Amino acid sequence: MGGVTVGGTAEREDLLAAGVVKAVQGTGAHAGSIFLRSRDRRSIVLAATCGVPPSLLGGWRLIPVSSPIPVAEAYRSGRTVHLADADATVRRFPQLAMALPLAFGSCSVPVGTSEEMFGALAIVWSAAPGSAGLSKAQRRHLRLTANRLGASLAELRARTGDPVACEPETVPVENPAPAASAAVRVGLFDWDLRAGTLTGDSEFCAILGLDPVGFDGSADTLASRLHPGDSAAFRALARAAATEGRVGAHRLRVRGDRLGGAAEHGEHGGDLYRTIELRGRVPEVADDRAGTHLVGAVVDAPSGNAAVAAIERLRDGLFSLAPDGRVTYANRSLEQLLGVRQEQLLGQCLWDVLPWLSDPDVEYRHRSVMLSQTPTSFLACRPPDQWLAFALHPDPGGVTGRAVSVGQEPPAVPSARVCSASTRSIGSRPRTAAS
Template identity: 35%
Template sequence: MTGSAPGADRAPEGLAGLLIDASTEAVRTADGHVAGVYLRSGGAGLLRLAVLAGLPGPLFKPWWRLHVDRPFPVADAYRLGTEVVLPNATEAMRRYPQFAAGLPFPFGSLYVPVVGGDRTFGVLTVLRPSAADATEIGTAREQVADLAGRLGARLLRLARADPAAVTWDDEPLCVPPPVTRAAAGRSGGFGWDPVTDTVTADARLAALLGTPAARLSGPVAALADAVAPGDTARMLAALRDTAAGRPPPLPLYVRAGDGTLRLLELRTTATAPPAPGPRPVFGLVVEPGTGAAGDAAADLLPEGVLCLDRLGLVRYANPRAGELLRRASAELLGRPLWEAVPWLGGPAGEDHMRAALLSPDPIRFHAGLPGGSGAHAGAPDGSREGPAAADELWLDVAIHPGPTVLTCTFRPAHRLPEPSDEEAGGDVPEAPSVAPLYRPIALAIALSEAVTARQVSAVVMRELLPAFGGRRLAIYLLQDRRLYLAWENGFPAGFLDPFEGVGLDAELPGVRTLTTGRPLFFDSMERLTAAYPGIALDAERGSRAFLPLIASGRPVGSCILGFDLPRRFSTQERAALTALAGLIAHALEKAQRYESEAALARGLQHALLPRRLSAHPRVETTGRYLPGTQGMEIGGDWYDVVESGDGLALVIGDVQGHGVQAAATMGQLRTAVRAFALGDRPPDEVLAGTNHLLIDLDPGLFASCCYLRLDPASGVARAARAGHLPPLLRRPDGRTEVVDLPGGVVLGVDPRARYPVTEVRLDPGAVLALYTDGLVERPGADIDDGIEGLRAALAEARPPAAGPPLPALADLLTETARRTTDRPDDIALLLASRPGAGSGPRPSRPATGPHPP
């Protein structure tokens, strides 16, 4: 299960209850199966799943954390502030192919931003049955939108008391869907006033417990004894936590006197801000509806039967299931299926479970049960499934989905023999064919976003290898008729060193697969050494697949997949792996072109940025440049310090876009500004002249710029800006402000643009900061908030006598950005100071918190 208990413990009081109530109500109002709420994270540009109602969290871990710039419906709803309606899988694939490839199941979905005042806190999302078009779910959409609006108003009240109270950085709280049908089992309700310790029970609960209602209308301890004789202390603790505004992670099962499980749902009044003191608790006790007669009937079936709730917990197991799964009933009940039966985990098993939870139709597949005493067949990380011993047993598994429960059946099955070929055969166990389960479109979409050979290799390791049960990967690229290792994972240290740089005449399977264009599959290491005598072995047992990487008829390299145990590759797997190798080859070919262009662009940019800044004995300056970590990794930001008459010109600019063209345009503008500055032209003339140059060049790009001409003797600077962010000025006494600097439009748009000039005074000990938007802009956040954060960081750099120099302050202000791994834009920063008494700034905390891992 998820670590929802820690998340609940750390959640702000009242927040968890609000989100759980909204999610379960969304399931009801939208006729859905699943609902959840994403909230802003403490990390810049991240949304985290806070509550998930109706699904087990571990199976959906890839969707716990989303960046607001990703091509997903949740991100669009948050970033754009608009509802996203996907009535069916076809519409989802058309608009969000990456999202649909990750969850290729027939369901519809709604995504509604949660807004309070002028603030967007997150997104309320609902998964529901498919519809023909959006008009069929218009009523549900309106109801969910109204629910999101009410939730936003409540979150706004929480945020006014504590802004950090409406962010989420923990694992999601996973709760069951609301019980909507009495037929699902007998149920009864109660209310508890913790102030007076009195319980009010309804007649249904009294009937369920076989106790007169009057006996239940007393202290809560008596109720706990009647509902959960075996879990009295646990139930009382859950009631107290709920009254305090900290509802326990759900589902909450308690044991009746005969050992059967009862589901306990607890709610409290959702007030925001929370009222002081404990709040009344309302509870629902549900006795699963299989009933004694149903259990007795299922106990006699010749096939194994498990009943799961929507969070994957086993609620019933017949004796035959225990026999086939080699688990006692006590080891199954109340545990997630993938924990109670670990060999059903792994990528393929998780894919089956996701399909059963999100699809209306039954899911059927074969699974190999390990022999012996029931030891796991899979690796500890669940990356491989299938039998591992001679006395293995294969099971035919079926999962029948329902709105509140899932029924799993198990029966013995026999494997179908696969024909052997020249490189497969013998008595090697055949691994289950997962090729139909693995979706090539998922790999294709993931590869489309990879732009370097390393990123392509990482995608293969993450998306392809686990789906086929592999544990080792090596990718070689061809250069000057030799193969060089581009990526390796799982091989012993130094094992691949002898193969580095081998020529195309070497007698090695990795070479032969490329020169012949034919994949090679070896179901055991013995067969590999028989085909290639003398080849070094990295393991005593195992199997290997060697795939040619050929794109558009041109050899790119070769790929080696490694498996820890002998196995037979089915015909379907061979066909799928061969086809997927072509996708990998095309991605690597694209990556090679990209890396060549990127190297050229980086060299161009480094050549264009100043190697050193013009110096003056009365002025200290320092600059920092950080390239973006996404896309081309280069952009058009620049800074410069130029001698201008008897003064200094301080310049910072930002050319729109990224790549070679942006860097080249930046170089032209920097040269033009330097030429104007060396001629000691006034700031307005410098910007006007540069504006005319950019319009004449007509590169299809525009640029922003801020230009100051500083007199080092007096500290007076005359400044003008063209669409650029305003400078920051930290005065000697520590007061820091945004400089009120009227400006004109960006460069390259209007040939008649004018740029007013303003005087700014830089006193001894003051610090002037010029910066580009990459330092202060965050997706989904107001840029004014980012500027304020930078201003606060600069203000807190107090000036003790032994403070760090200006370069240390520049490092401090860019510290968070340097630690951010998904920086979408490049960053330029230029600091200037006139040394004076007490001018040295000391370190302080960065403007924003640390970026999440």
Template identity: 30%
Template sequence: MNIDEPLRTAPRSALSGTHGDDPEFMRSAHARLVTGQIDDTTRLDRLTELTARLLGASTSQVSIISEVQMVVGASGPAAPAKLEASPAEDSMCTVTVNHGSPLAVHDAARDDRVAGLPPVTSGAVRTYAGVPLRVGGHVVGALCAYDSVVRTWTEDDVALLELLGEAVTAELQLAAVEASYSEDRQIWSVAVEAAGVGAYDWNLHTGELSWDDRTLELFGVERNHFDGRIETFSSLVHPDDRDRVTQAWQNTIEQCGVLDVEYRVVPPEGPTRWVLARGEAYPGLSGRAERLVGAVLDTTQVQEGEARIARVLEAMPSAFFSLDREWRFTYANARAQQLLAGVSGDLSGHVLWELFPQAVGSDFEVHYRHAVESGEPVSFEAYYPPPLNAWYEVRAWPSPEGLSVYFLEITDRRLAQEELARSAERGSLLAEVTSSLTSTFDTYQAVGRLAQLLVPRLGEWCIVTLVDHNEPFTQRDWRRHLRDIGLWHADESRRHTLQRYVDLRVSALSDDSYLARALSGERSVLVADRAHEQVTATLQPGEARDRYLELEAENVAFLPVRGRGRTVGALTVGRRRGMPAFTPDELNTLVDISARAGLALDNARAYAEQRDLAEGLQRSLLTPPPDPAHLQVAVRYEPAAEVAQVGGDWYDSFLQTDGSVVVVIGDVVGHDTVAAAAMGQLRALLRGIAVTTGEGPAAVLGRVDSAMPTLQIDTTATAVVAQVEQTSQEVEAGTVRLRWSNAGHPPPIVAVRQTDGSVVTEVLEGDGPDLLLGIDLGVERAEVVTHVPLGATVLLYSDGLVERRGQSLDDGIERLRATLADLVAEGCDLDTLGDQLLARLLPDRPEDDVALVALRLRQPVASSD
């Protein structure tokens, strides 16, 4: 700013404007308001004394200019009377007010702007420097220094006078604020006199509230008596203010916004005082506020302006500097000098863009210029490269004088956030891998899909290899035990190249290949430099080597997939030239994933072995059905998904001595080896009774009931026994008799295909099922005869086919009925029908075992009258 630039003065008649919309009228009104509230000039006198001493002038004064001049503070031998009106047009401060910016007059007698004013013509003033004072957006007066001898004012003199003018402005603003409060709010006048600033940091995640020493002093609490709880803070807030303060910080947290609240504090000892709290809520990765950080200002006592400014700025934990409108540093506190010492030892007087050239075009310049152009404060985070090499959190406030900037170095916090983000990404990936490995029966398929999960997050391409032999490296032909079950490339155009390499690579691998080294040991093998050359050297010449070179791999990691004491596979993850090398964290993540895949594969192998054992045990208790020429019988058994969980479901089909076919479906209560053993006993008992007695279903079930206590079969079971019969008349009519009895079991279903292709189904319920076997030895069991046409399908099944969590038994039977009708309508043969019923009705992981018997009459049976 050129301190000697020509004045742009308003007409003097503007000082007497009388219209409310006249800017000069409003300015004068503000000036009168300020003047009317000053009855003690002590503090302003001290500021003028300080001004005169610092500038080396004999006299300094503070003038408020309305229609008249009122001196409200002065020091020096030529100081005029205070709090007495004098003509405004005779004052040099009026010229400063009209100018609206600093005015420096080196030789007043030779300066046309002021030469004719009485103070100059009288010889009292030969040199003058003044700065405007703004209150409420209006220039209300001036702070000036003058002398009776000629002198030259420097840029530094004017800059210092501006800083002192800020202190005077603060005092004038305080007077204006004091005037706006009623007597019952006089505590406000005490509050705004505060100069000390305290800092607080509330961790919303842990609940810990941290106060610095100044804040503890403001609240009247000793450090060893403060427990860091928000409840303790609330207890120190005045009861009448507590709800309001609580609502203010709750709103700030919910909106991740800015806190600005003033309230009363009741210390354990001493008088109540007012504090002004300001802060900002900072969000975490979730977007919700995780920390509320800010400052508290004691607004109870106003200290001298010059000391207040220096103490606040120098004691702040934040760094602070101010820029003029030409982007030149006018002030920097000690913290700012310390943080920016890597660029310059002294910032004052330097142009920002010259001292920090890499700020040009960066977020710093964008936000600073936006603040100045828009007049709005800005907050942002930005990085400055070496020599500072640091992240900063910056807040900048524009003012008529330039820009005020507060900033904190947040490099450690930023690095911690980045590490947290990497950890979250790692955790998310591991969760996806775990979910993929555990969400399907086909673990081998899930492991094969790992390649798509790892690319592109951990590599550009990935190959998943399975080892089919426990110890392949003890044999010369170890390669034949390797099987690549999954691959993926981030670049779709290169997937064919990777696929072709995978198709050819196993036979091209040498015995000392990196894959062989990884498979033969327990540690990963990392080729961290020139992998395209090093890996190529372990491949036999040919197409596999050529395809690998096309991948342009620069970094490749080979990781063994280990089960329990054995290598079950390998992961190969590659990155091309130009991509960063694997970091230790990324390698640890890959090792973790390979370990999870190894355990999943090992568990899958053990699960398959145990499930096969359980299923084999169950199936060994069941026998194939007979295959009479006149009747087609299909049986199915599906074990539960749980490992080694044998069940009590069984089926049976056999011939009686008269040629009748008997079919049985049953379910012993329980899902363990005891239930399986009881099932075997009941099945054999029922079969033996039915064959030796030749009796009907109800009688057979009754005899089984009677025999169970004698044979010490201590269990309960459900069962349906059905007998297929036919007389000569029924042969002619094309029907058969299905004689059946139900002991608490889900009812059989009959499906008949009509001539028009539609299917009619019937659930054989009779009068309802009887009691379970093993409940009441004296129960009289019912027997029902149902006439069924030739070609009809009869289905007997266990409850595992129709019972589900969240589904009633009736809904399950209705679903089975509809599915059976669809399959019969489709013309499925009996074996296909059994397979499709299981495929369409069972979940991926059935919780119960299932048995079913399907019958279809294909020609007349031997007559039995």
């Protein structure tokens, strides 16, 4: 970044990250991006994202200022560009609608001060035809967020000399989509192995179903919350910690609420239990506490273990994709349908691993569901003659996919069909240079 200090660059990235996240959260959008001016002022460059990985934006990472693109117009004009749905986009920006014929709305606002523009901020959301778009309050929040970001960037430049500009090779700050709720809870504890007492934080008590005020710190009280069959294992953990100095990941069943969706029926009085994971170690201290304390954490992933077990029983192929298309989970049935092992899929894109899914339509469909947040489906032929139906269901955090076999005869749905790489694609999307 030229003469910019490391501290100034890091501070600017923090401002961008906070700004784009606040814009997305405050408007209910599913994704947002911030573009900053280039040093020569001829382009705006992608500087930060939230809810959409930069890889999905492709050629939109560097946009000439003169482009007929909403975010570029917001930067040029200093005005808000609000497009409620795809129809509004077609009317005002037909070139953009041809390149991205997707059902989303967008709003772009300038980022700067009354003296100069630093860039622009854009958000997108899923929008059915005829949608009203953002409310006045949401647009006000977006403009206020952009104005505050502009003021902060101006102050940063005055204080550190940061030019508030990006080069084309700039790596954007990437923020995951805001989580609707915490998927995993973690509680911390300190266990005095000699005295048999424990202290834990509020999350530890919540996971174990203990009253943080009334908990007496007794290991026996904690053990009473466990499945009776795990009590011996729990005591063995304490002994192993004292002798070996650590405890690897160990699963325990803890008593759950009778109405808890993540719990399983037990064999003791109709109680329900859910599985948690415990990890710990004996800290290395140079005093009389050495070898007598176990510090660690309990991890509670609600419904996780039961959900995975249920998915693995299905004959349908199920998989999960990260926002950029990489496979993060695949069940055994998908391995059999695709003819590839799970370890070959994880961390990779399906179209990179399987030649018969390398048709550009497959990658485009993933891109379209992430940008529009609209489910889609298509057909593909696994050589030599096995047809599979794929369905993609997105949310801002990624895509859940389903694959099922539909037989050896080509289904009569040409508009949603993708052939193997050795034959011509007959997908339905328009072919444009930008796509």
